[in-house]
Amino acid sequence: MNGRLLRWLLPVVGGLVLLGAWYSLRHVFGQPAWLLPMPHEIIEALTRERALIGAAAWQTTQSALLGFLSAALGGLACALVLASSRAVRLAFTPYLLILQMTPVIVLAPFIVLWSGRGMGSIVIVTFIVSFFPVVVNTTHGMVSTDRGLVELFDVCNASRLQRIFLLHLPYAAPFYFAGLRIAATLAPIGAIFAEYVTGSVAGGTGGLGFLASVFNQRQMRAELLAVALTSCVLGFVFLAVIAAVNRLLLRRWHASVMAHDAH
Amino acid sequence: MSGRDAGDRDSEGRARPLAEPSAAAASHVLLRGVGKRFGDGPSVLEGLDLAVPAGGFVSLIGPSGCGKSTVLRLIAALSPASAGEILVDGRPPRRGEADVAFIFQEPTLLPWLPVQANIEVPLRIRGVDRAERARRAAEMLRLVRLEHVRGHYPRELSGGMKMRVSVARALVQSPRLLLMDEPFAALDEMTRHHLNEELLEIREAERWTAFFVTHSVAEAVFLSDRVLVMAARPGRIVADVPVPFAYPRGPDLRARREFHDLVDHVARLLRAGEQEVTR
Numbered sequence: 001m002n003g004r005l006l007r008w009l010l011p012v013v014g015g016l017v018l019l020g021a022w023y024s025l026r027h028v029f030g031q032p033a034w035l036l037p038m039p040h041e042i043i044e045a046l047t048r049e050r051a052l053i054g055a056a057a058w059q060t061t062q063s064a065l066l067g068f069l070s071a072a073l074g075g076l077a078c079a080l081v082l083a084s085s086r087a088v089r090l091a092f093t094p095y096l097l098i099l100q101m102t103p104v105i106v107l108a109p110f111i112v113l114w115s116g117r118g119m120g121s122i123v124i125v126t127f128i129v130s131f132f133p134v135v136v137n138t139t140h141g142m143v144s145t146d147r148g149l150v151e152l153f154d155v156c157n158a159s160r161l162q163r164i165f166l167l168h169l170p171y172a173a174p175f176y177f178a179g180l181r182i183a184a185t186l187a188p189i190g191a192i193f194a195e196y197v198t199g200s201v202a203g204g205t206g207g208l209g210f211l212a213s214v215f216n217q218r219q220m221r222a223e224l225l226a227v228a229l230t231s232c233v234l235g236f237v238f239l240a241v242i243a244a245v246n247r248l249l250l251r252r253w254h255a256s257v258m259a260h261d262a263h
Numbered sequence: 264m265s266g267r268d269a270g271d272r273d274s275e276g277r278a279r280p281l282a283e284p285s286a287a288a289a290s291h292v293l294l295r296g297v298g299k300r301f302g303d304g305p306s307v308l309e310g311l312d313l314a315v316p317a318g319g320f321v322s323l324i325g326p327s328g329c330g331k332s333t334v335l336r337l338i339a340a341l342s343p344a345s346a347g348e349i350l351v352d353g354r355p356p357r358r359g360e361a362d363v364a365f366i367f368q369e370p371t372l373l374p375w376l377p378v379q380a381n382i383e384v385p386l387r388i389r390g391v392d393r394a395e396r397a398r399r400a401a402e403m404l405r406l407v408r409l410e411h412v413r414g415h416y417p418r419e420l421s422g423g424m425k426m427r428v429s430v431a432r433a434l435v436q437s438p439r440l441l442l443m444d445e446p447f448a449a450l451d452e453m454t455r456h457h458l459n460e461e462l463l464e465i466r467e468a469e470r471w472t473a474f475f476v477t478h479s480v481a482e483a484v485f486l487s488d489r490v491l492v493m494a495a496r497p498g499r500i501v502a503d504v505p506v507p508f509a510y511p512r513g514p515d516l517r518a519r520r521e522f523h524d525l526v527d528h529v530a531r532l533l534r535a536g537e538q539e540v541t542r
């Protein structure tokens with residue numbers, strides 16, 4: 001069979017298998033409705049609460065986008081500093097890792113303490129969550145610049161700035177975008193998590209995370225899963241946008257980008 | 264291969280004896296007792312004496328690890344000598360001299376830049392303005408016959424084409440000293456022959472001094488006016504063989520009896536140098 005057709009058909013088949021398994025939980029094993037809503041019930045809940053969920057999704061999108069963009073810029077700046085010298089890397093990498101290992105749920109109360117409930121805190125949490133993959137990937141790309149190319153710049157006696165802008169940054173571009181892809185999937189999750197723990201009705205609806213906590217308290221489980229479904233869609237949109245930007249900017253640059261896209 | 268050309272080259276292209284007192288003044292590149300070791304390791308190079316006049320074409324040949332590439336790196340000041348003295352134009356070499364160019368074994372092209380922009384890289388680093396960069400790059404593209412791929416990206420080119428871009432990039436700075444570290448080693452023999460002939464054609468017009476590291480005896484003899492045979496541990500020159508064939512040299516040289524005899528002779532010297540080490 002045609003490979004292209006298979007690539008479309010197989011996910012559909014997989015989806016049908018999973019849906020079948022889901023429905024069989026109620027109809028074969030007799031799970032009660034309140035324990036696990038069925039897919040059509042989730043769609044019904046989503047349609048019923050579309051105004052509320054839509055407004056919350058928009059709120060979350062803004063926070064996630066702001067957090068993501070600051071991570072994209074901050075991560076790049078941090079990578080530039082780290083890549084500038086081995087000494088700086090050795091001095092600070094362990095602490096960067098420690099910060100990454102620290103559960104955000106522990107940091108969240110402090111962030112709320114400093115910048116209050118609402119969007120500010122949510123953006124900061126989103127930033128922290130999506131910052132690391134950008135830093136780690138970009139630094140790795142800059143540091144692993146092909147030795148032959150570095151020697152070429154040695155022979156020409158290039159300045160430090162010339163090396164960064166003409167060599168290391170372009171070389172690291174695909175690595176940067178690999179980091180951005182991961183960040184793009186983390187940013188909506190980070191924002192929703194932050195809304196869940198820090199959000200309030202203060203500035204608008206409070207986003208999907210806040211809505212999730214409300215639905216949870218009211219035991220509206222189909223609505224809760226409708227929020228989950230919306231989050232997934234949001235994550236996919238983020239990823240798709242980054243993939244498109246990546247393709248647009250790097251299409252003609254690196255063979256590795258094309259190879260990666262082929263998967 | 265006219266007699267007139269042979270006469271021209273012989274007067275300025277032939278190896279001069281080291282003992283000559285005017286060696287320093289007449290040499291473009293001069294090495295006196297040069298040694299190199301990395302850290303506390305064994306000597307990579309020891310007691311290198313060499314004088315190369317302007318316009319000379321010297322090939323370095325020897326087993327792996329004999330320090331051929333290191334000689335080039337020392338002359339380009341990419342790495343300091345541990346002993347002895349190196350003079351280029353009568354002065355110790357400085358890294359990044361505008362009239363010294365390096366061609367590496369790999370084409371080392373920037374994959375995100377099209378061919379012409381790649382050729383312009385050294386000029387860009389040296390702050391040459393855009394119009395002048397484009398003019399000189401166009402000239403080089405003509406020289407290596409790659410005008411038709413000026414907008415292509417490196418990954419769209421064959422190995423031989425990439426290497427020609429690399430040669431063009433080295434020549435775009437109008438170097439007086441060209442250091443080549445096995446530039447054609449990764450290419451198939453046909454392509455290598457073509458590039459050898461092109462390199463000599465370009466040299467007819469440009470007249471730089473050349474150091475050429477290679478593993479191929481035939482390539483060394485075909486290109487240079489002097490072949491230095493090296494041995495390893497420590498790296499040193501064991502034979503200094505003048506190549507008497509007049510320039511310009513064409514592919515017909517490879518068919519000549521004298522050419523083959525000289526290749527055999529150098530190959531024997533190379534083997535003798537290796538056996539000396541293993542003994």
